[in-house]
Amino acid sequence: MKLRFRPLMIVQRPVQLLVVGVVGLILIGTLGLLSPLAHTNALSWVDALLLATSAVCTTGLSSVNVAEVLTPAGQVWLALLIEVGALALLVLAFGFVELGRKNLMGRAQALEELGVRAGQDFRGLLHRVLTLTLGIQLVGAALLLPDMIRLEGAVKGARYALLHAVMAFGNAGFGMWPDGVARLLPSSLLTLMALVVLGGIGFVTLDELERNMQVRFRRGRRPPRLSTQTRIGLQVTGTLLLAGAALFAALEWNRAATLGPLAVPAKLLNAAFQTTVARSAGFATLDYGHFAAPTLLLIMGLMFIGGNPGSTAGGIKTTTAAVLLAATRAVLRREQDVHLAGRRMPTSTLMRALTVVTLAVLAIGLGTFALMLSDARQRPLALAFEAVSAFTTSGLSVNLTPHLSGSGKLVLVALMFLGRVGFLSLLLAFRPAPSPEMRLLRERDFTVG
Amino acid sequence: MKLRFRPLMIVQRPVQLLVVGVVGLILIGTLGLLSPLAHTNALSWVDALLLATSAVCTTGLSSVNVAEVLTPAGQVWLALLIEVGALALLVLAFGFVELGRKNLMGRAQALEELGVRAGQDFRGLLHRVLTLTLGIQLVGAALLLPDMIRLEGAVKGARYALLHAVMAFGNAGFGMWPDGVARLLPSSLLTLMALVVLGGIGFVTLDELERNMQVRFRRGRRPPRLSTQTRIGLQVTGTLLLAGAALFAALEWNRAATLGPLAVPAKLLNAAFQTTVARSAGFATLDYGHFAAPTLLLIMGLMFIGGNPGSTAGGIKTTTAAVLLAATRAVLRREQDVHLAGRRMPTSTLMRALTVVTLAVLAIGLGTFALMLSDARQRPLALAFEAVSAFTTSGLSVNLTPHLSGSGKLVLVALMFLGRVGFLSLLLAFRPAPSPEMRLLRERDFTVG
Ligand SMILES: [K+]
Ligand SMILES: [K+]
Numbered sequence: 047m048k049l050r051f052r053p054l055m056i057v058q059r060p061v062q063l064l065v066v067g068v069v070g071l072i073l074i075g076t077l078g079l080l081s082p083l084a085h086t087n088a089l090s091w092v093d094a095l096l097l098a099t100s101a102v103c104t105t106g107l108s109s110v111n112v113a114e115v116l117t118p119a120g121q122v123w124l125a126l127l128i129e130v131g132a133l134a135l136l137v138l139a140f141g142f143v144e145l146g147r148k149n150l151m152g153r154a155q156a157l158e159e160l161g162v163r164a165g166q167d168f169r170g171l172l173h174r175v176l177t178l179t180l181g182i183q184l185v186g187a188a189l190l191l192p193d194m195i196r197l198e199g200a201v202k203g204a205r206y207a208l209l210h211a212v213m214a215f216g217n218a219g220f221g222m223w224p225d226g227v228a229r230l231l232p233s234s235l236l237t238l239m240a241l242v243v244l245g246g247i248g249f250v251t252l253d254e255l256e257r258n259m260q261v262r263f264r265r266g267r268r269p270p271r272l273s274t275q276t277r278i279g280l281q282v283t284g285t286l287l288l289a290g291a292a293l294f295a296a297l298e299w300n301r302a303a304t305l306g307p308l309a310v311p312a313k314l315l316n317a318a319f320q321t322t323v324a325r326s327a328g329f330a331t332l333d334y335g336h337f338a339a340p341t342l343l344l345i346m347g348l349m350f351i352g353g354n355p356g357s358t359a360g361g362i363k364t365t366t367a368a369v370l371l372a373a374t375r376a377v378l379r380r381e382q383d384v385h386l387a388g389r390r391m392p393t394s395t396l397m398r399a400l401t402v403v404t405l406a407v408l409a410i411g412l413g414t415f416a417l418m419l420s421d422a423r424q425r426p427l428a429l430a431f432e433a434v435s436a437f438t439t440s441g442l443s444v445n446l447t448p449h450l451s452g453s454g455k456l457v458l459v460a461l462m463f464l465g466r467v468g469f470l471s472l473l474l475a476f477r478p479a480p481s482p483e484m485r486l487l488r489e490r491d492f493t494v495g
Numbered sequence: 496m497k498l499r500f501r502p503l504m505i506v507q508r509p510v511q512l513l514v515v516g517v518v519g520l521i522l523i524g525t526l527g528l529l530s531p532l533a534h535t536n537a538l539s540w541v542d543a544l545l546l547a548t549s550a551v552c553t554t555g556l557s558s559v560n561v562a563e564v565l566t567p568a569g570q571v572w573l574a575l576l577i578e579v580g581a582l583a584l585l586v587l588a589f590g591f592v593e594l595g596r597k598n599l600m601g602r603a604q605a606l607e608e609l610g611v612r613a614g615q616d617f618r619g620l621l622h623r624v625l626t627l628t629l630g631i632q633l634v635g636a637a638l639l640l641p642d643m644i645r646l647e648g649a650v651k652g653a654r655y656a657l658l659h660a661v662m663a664f665g666n667a668g669f670g671m672w673p674d675g676v677a678r679l680l681p682s683s684l685l686t687l688m689a690l691v692v693l694g695g696i697g698f699v700t701l702d703e704l705e706r707n708m709q710v711r712f713r714r715g716r717r718p719p720r721l722s723t724q725t726r727i728g729l730q731v732t733g734t735l736l737l738a739g740a741a742l743f744a745a746l747e748w749n750r751a752a753t754l755g756p757l758a759v760p761a762k763l764l765n766a767a768f769q770t771t772v773a774r775s776a777g778f779a780t781l782d783y784g785h786f787a788a789p790t791l792l793l794i795m796g797l798m799f800i801g802g803n804p805g806s807t808a809g810g811i812k813t814t815t816a817a818v819l820l821a822a823t824r825a826v827l828r829r830e831q832d833v834h835l836a837g838r839r840m841p842t843s844t845l846m847r848a849l850t851v852v853t854l855a856v857l858a859i860g861l862g863t864f865a866l867m868l869s870d871a872r873q874r875p876l877a878l879a880f881e882a883v884s885a886f887t888t889s890g891l892s893v894n895l896t897p898h899l900s901g902s903g904k905l906v907l908v909a910l911m912f913l914g915r916v917g918f919l920s921l922l923l924a925f926r927p928a929p930s931p932e933m934r935l936l937r938e939r940d941f942t943v944g
Binding site for chain 1: 787791793818819820823833853854863864867874875
């Protein structure tokens with residue numbers, strides 16, 4: 047009874063597939079980066095491991111300057127790792143469905159887990175999403191091209207345009223210039239922002255929005271109402287971006303080392319850009335080492351919340367934040383159930399939200415603790431910032447990563463892996479199929495973590 | 496229909512009674528401290544407000560040296576504020592039951608809210624607990640007396656013995672000497688530790704333990720099994736104390752400014768003492784300004800968890816921590832319900848746990864943010880430590896409170912009030928009475944927050 051066909055064993059444990067897949071990818075990525083074709087200068091195995099993990103987990107933290115240390119081939123290899131990492135969930139789902147073709151229960155469960163509603167054509171969705179994401183990245187690269195050619199010439203410029211589109215959409219912004227992306231034109235910064243937002247919005251949501259727009263503009267009809275999940279994700283995203291940018295601008299407006307010397311439009315653009323990327327992308331236009339403590343704390347808060355579930359973004363996710371606020375509101379109003387967007391939340395959603403917050407607070411706390419031990423001479427706030435950035439796979443840095451000790455770098459590797467794979471695993475964790483009675487009560491499960 | 500007898504109105508809103516009561520107590524306390532009888536030197540209204548809030552919320556933070564600024568009468572006034580603050584929950588419950596005497600539903604609900612099981616004699620419990628707590632404090636004072644007389648002479652020594660017993664049991668340790676309580680004998684430190692642990696264990700638990708011991712030792716019979724709530728509280732308390740003390744000792748063992756120069760028994764005693772008081776008492780034997788960053792983070796973690804619910808201790812409480820871990824374990828094991836100590840946890844417990852954690856993280860985050868703005872020149876880690884200490888009403892300080900700006904002190908006042916009254920309010924928040932069906936499923940509500 048215990049002997050079964052191996053692939054089916056894996057199918058029944060998508061989390062194992064995910065862990066094995068990501069570990070394998072990171073190891074292959076590290077070996078690739080260590081090959082003489084990929085790098086020019088010396089590259090230690092710790093730095094290569096950190097870089098590969100950072101790419102696969104779509105973070106953007108690096109202890110070396112990617113533009114200097116990697117050859118053009120190495121940079122393309124890095125972009126490939128980001129692309130596969132960003133699409134990991136889709137790739138996993140594809141493998142899951144392909145392998146589980148004969149296992150109908152497994153297949154139905156996989157669809158449920160991905161938030162695909164019953165009756166949707168999954169292979170069609172996968173095809174559409176892949177086309178859509180590649181299309182978005184190509185359009186982004188085309189928009190970035192003139193500016194990149196202006197800065198780096200034709201050949202390098204074309205490579206940089208593609209690379210930046212992949213990095214922005216994958217929410218893994220590795221700095222190619224010492225001053226981050228500050229030398230780009232405002233139009234290019236806006237393109238990067240758009241790519242970051244689209245990459246962090248979640249694939250299923252993206253697909254829903256695209257079909258909605260097709261109905262509205264091509265067919266001229268009134269599109270169907272957006273799903274609850276999508277509306278909540280967009281609301282939280284919008285609120286965080288506006289409030290975050292306003293607070294950021296207010297805190298840094300007159301500080302000489304950051305926004306102070308800029309003209310007003312540039313101040314606003316930089317505030318908006320930094321707030322957008324803080325939510326997960328890791329590009330910098332300003333030196334984070336010069337930010338005031340409250341600004342760093344604000345950015346840490348934005349990183350902690352992160353983007354939408356099922357996206358390239360990290361953090362506890364917008365929907366988890368919405369669940370936390372809804373539960374708090376319900377308790378303060380002395381209600382017996384948690385309601386969000388008119389639906390009753392099942393216990394399993396609350397359980398997963400509790401788990402996500404507990405693990406996030408524990409991981410960041412222990413990670414910061416470990417960094418304080420391994421790199422005792424660094425500022426505690428900077429170490430906490432780095433730990434949050436790694437665990438939420440945000441990739442922002444107060445210029446600390448290159449100066450960390452070897453064990454400090456390994457702490458970051460562990461945090462990035464936990465932050466990306468841990469939360470994807472929770473997304474795949476079992477949710478009981480809603481019973482007819484539950485449907486009657488308009489109960490609604492929300493994707494958290 | 497809208498006109499009702501006023502006391503009954505209050506009875507139906509215990510949270511309002513609590514808020515009005517605590518605000519009134521703090522204002523009366525502040526006025527008392529500002530009277531010329533209570534203080535010798537100049538005492539600003541902000542410092543008096545901070546001190547009164549700190550006493551009523553059983554914190555122990557102060558921006559002035561209590562021994563220097565307050566007269567003996569002022570010190571007795573402070574002790575009274577601590578005593579009333581520590582017994583606030585009991586006082587509230589007493590008023591609640593007295594006023595709601597004719598309101599049977601309200602009375603039953605009040606008992607349910609206090610964790611008193613049906614059929615228990617509430618007035619008897621109140622009487623026993625008051626006798627027990629006053630008795631514990633008197634025994635503590637008697638044990639402290641010889642050491643205090645040795646240090647301060649007969650009159651002042653007697654006052655100090657009583658004062659320290661009240662402060663320790665109330666978990667509000669105001670420093671009377673510049674070096675904290677470092678000049679006390681080891682036996683006195685052990686007495687203080689015992690008082691702190693007993694005060695932080697929760698009144699209902701204390702009563703249960705006392706009756707249990709009576710059965711065991713006076714009547715020589717085997718006592719009944721301890722309640723689930725009590726067992727979990729004791730387990731978490733024991734684990735935190737042992738693990739915390741071991742980590743603390745390991746981190747500071749050889750550091751010259753802290754444990755380094757001490758002999759081994761003194762090292763162990765200090766590690767145990769600091770870990771005990773970190774969980775809420777606010778006495779110091781070492782200079783917190785000299786602790787290493789990881790040690791401060793460890794203490795912040797202990798303060799964050801705090802003591803048992805319904806006690807004088809603050810923090811999210813031991814049972815909340817147990818609920819968080821149980822929910823995480825259930826999700827990782829893909830179980831559909833959360834079980835703790837063999838009982839299924841109802842949704843309301845998970846909701847309250849989510850609320851407690853969300854509010855704690857928000858309050859500490861916003862408080863630290865506000866302190867970083869009001870006192871930008873202070874170290875960020877020290878400000879975060881101070882915010883955690885105030886919100887969890889722990890009262891430990893990296894010697895920062897006296898140096899804060901006026902608005903920084905008001906931030907601490909707000910945090911202490913929120914931390915004490917906010918969590919007591921949540922404790923009183925409505926819990927649906929268990930239905931017979933729920934009892935069948937062996938569902939068990941846990942006190943969190
Ligand atoms: K990222
Ligand atoms: K305290």
